[in-house]
Amino acid sequence: MIEVVINSEWCKGCGLCVHFCPKDCLSMGSEINAKGYSYPVFGNEEECNGCTACGKLCPDLAINIYRYKDI
């Protein structure tokens, strides 16, 4: 299982993660952070293969990604 953790306070809502995700697992959410930016939400979780494109290409380093072994 892949966990994508969005650091919403560091996010500036640029949307590059949504753009770079090859599996459409991310979409811009409706909530806004303290700076007034909307930030993405992780969904469609079963499709995520942990490619890390969203995290590595996030200019604000606002996405952490973890893989959990299936129990």
Place this chain on the structure above:
Amino acid sequence: MGKKILVSGNEAVGYGAIYAGCTHYFGYPITPQNEVIEFFAREFPKIGRSFLQADSEVSSINMVGGAAAAGVRAMTTTSSTAFSLMQEGLSAIAAMEVPCVVVDVQRGGPGAGSTQHAQMDYLLATRGSHGDYFNMVLAPFSVQETFETIQLAFHLADKYRHPVLVLTDGIMGQMEESVDLKTVEFEPLPEKDWAVTGSRERGLKRNFLHNSPGILGFMTGDTYRSNLERSYAKYKRMKDTEVRYQAKDLDDAEIILIAYGSTARVTARAQYEARAEGLKVGMIRPITLWPFPTDIIKKYAEKVKGFIVVEDTMGQMVEDVKCVVAEKTEVHLVGFLDRHLPTSTGMILPDVVLNRIKAVA
């Protein structure tokens, strides 16, 4: 006593640097300081120290800033035209609070001016370039003193974490005198724990040096205001404790001569001859041009008939003297127009100073 050698003022700069423990020299050729860069190119590699001919004075001053920021004693030398090129770098080094030494073997200006002697960089050296800062400026008047002044300059630079300039000129640089090679002893200095050397030994706690107090000051716990207040407290300490000058025959003086560097030699001769003729003439030779020896001038401003400033310019240091004297007495200039020739090789000779003494007396 150390070993005695006969060298030029320019070479004495090099010997001074070796005795001061300067390990890194960066420079660029320009007349009349070429013997200095050639000295370092020749001598530094022999003793395992670092010489580099930079691509310009813009680069050499920045290289000095980098090496000094890494914690070593670094210096450069140049002459007037190119001293102008270093101004941006010097302002940044002052802002970074990095100690280094810059020697300006002055030539004539403005522009490329002449390749001969002059003292026309006084205002640029003592006032510095853009922004609120001052250089500390030392002005030796002999080859021996040049050798010792370089050592003093490195000490003061480290003491205050600040650039120190040494002003000589074409005459000072080219003339030869004997030098007693000896290490000048100074008080101990603090560790350079601010140097950028890699953070491993500091447990990855990084050192950070910047030249923009109004932008990055907060990174080191400063506001723009507190940064400038701190640097001005430093300038006040320099003014209070580092003023250096040589005074002679002031007690009964009716006329006091003021001169630094090569013109101080001429002036000293005129003062000696004036005394021999029974004229009550004294002399003050500023050794620090910044901080300027204002107190001693102020002390005699109400007692003497006049001051005569001798400098090889159209009038720069004379303005500082007038500022201190505040119209309490007359201030005269023996300057560039008093040279014995109208060409770039013209010099101010003792006779012209003596004649002016007699005219004022």
Place this chain on the structure above:
Amino acid sequence: MMAEADSRKVLCEPPKSRLPVESPLCPGCQHGVIGRILGEVIDELGIQGDTICIAGVGCHAMILFTTNVDFLQALHGRAPGIGTGVKRGLNGKKIVFTVQGDGDLASIGMGDIIHAAIRGEKLTVIFCNNSAYGTTGGQMAPTTLVGQSTTTSPGGRQYESAGFPVHIAELLATFPGVAYSARCAVTSLAEYAKTKKALKTAFQKQIDGVGLSIVEILSACPPSLKLNSVKAVEWIKEHMMAEFPLGEFKNVDETLPAYILKGS
């Protein structure tokens, strides 16, 4: 807890040498990605405590807020000179790199970088090319494309009067003192990996004492381009890469002169 730790594998976290602070850059500015790659390379080479960064003047210098290594801020264009001083001041024993933008390196600091290359200075240069002056508000840079509108080339850069974009990676590759020169981008995960490999190689050239190494990285600046973040990246792929081809232009293990005069 142990079981939980064992069962979790980190795929993406900020590098250790990256300070845990928010980026000060604009939304969508790819300089942030460059900073991340730099952090990963520093971590993997284990050089955090032995490295000094010289930042130029421009948005690229914002890296100083986020990268935890010894830091020195240079004047505009002067980072190669300052870096030379630091490198030689530390007798070549430490790793020194500069981060410079296209205004800093290719305009005001062109002479400085050329001469660092001529000397084969043992420095690594990270050249962030975003085709405009970002910090001052999007003016024309030496790397601005012909036809590209900026605030000082309002109708698009005219080559008849304003000349042509300069190709730094190719230019520096021509100098004997340069050990490594490459142009990269961060427009996809694949390009990210190539950029990281290039930067690692560049640092390794310095560690091995070969010569100057430079990695030019194309970086999207949405405000200068007046495009949103996604379109700015697409613009890099469509237009900037047409002018500035990606690739490795030099990779040598020793730097040697073409001719040596003997017996002088």
